[in-house]
Amino acid sequence: MTCMYTQRLITSFINDELSLSELDKFIHHVKACDECYEELEVYFTLLTAMKQLDEEQNLSNDYRLELKNKIYYSEEKIVNKRIHKIRKIIMFCMIVLFTSTIISFKNGVISKEAKGVHSKTISEYNLKYEYKSNKYINRELEYNNYLNVLFDNKN
């Protein structure tokens, strides 16, 4: 983030209007750049004092400390949101794993039922192949029976 861009975000930072990634980059820059930090301090003091006057609150005695606190809480917010995101991803992975385990278990049970004795999961190809070869065996038996009947009749 450049100094110009950072300084353009100062008001949004003070009004809590930055997105999480913007906030992250903003704080990262401000902590490393004295010029931008000073600029932030000036704006923070001005805007916060104006807001306090507007809302008829007591004026703060230490705007520097307030700014430091605001930065500290913003950093905490970023960390918490990241942990929350990681937790969500882990939960999602666990759900996917759980669902796929259930699905593969169910498929195993279904093909077990289809085959009767087989305990392994049978692929679709194997099922088709077995079906076809069974069909041919049946045809061959039918043909042999037919021939037998023919020969029996001739004898």
Ligand SMILES: [Zn+2]
């Ligand atoms: Zn800067």
